Amino acid sequence: MPKEPLQTHDLGSIFLVIGTSRISAWGESGGVMLKPNADLATVAVGAGGHAVVSRSGDVHYTAEVTVQRESEDYALLQGMLAAQHPPTGGAIERLSFLLANSITGEKLSTDYAVFTIRPDLEHAKEAGEATFTLFLYAPEHILPS
Secondary structure, three states, X not given: OOOOOOOOOOHHHEEEEEXXXXXXXXXXXXXXXXXXXXXXXXXXXXXXXXXXXXXXXXXXXXXXXXXXXXXXXXXXXXXXXXXXXXXXXXXXXXXXXXXXXXXXXXXXXXOOEEEEEOOOOOOOOOOOEEEEEEEEOOOEXXXXX
């Protein structure tokens, strides 16, 4: 069946839950960027032109979540980050991650997300945004229907 001639995108249709909190206070350039942790394959070509392709077994993702700095979501994410990385160290607390697009049906979820980078602390003339970076352990990916 051919695709519809008109597709719809609405950031409001993105449903993101980290831990038990729904995140929706997107920054101006905001939303969620999901990136594979590694290329599917790497290619090495020798001097004689012989190519060897090595497949990667890395099925993990990195998520960049951008929210408004003055929002409750920013405070919630900072709290989750602090809980996973307390000053005294110790085990990393388990944290779930679910992203769903209610228009397309696409979903990506894992029970193991880890904050890897703290957001920049920008204080400027205009209201700012913050980007939190998380490692997503082997997420299940359901493609758009």
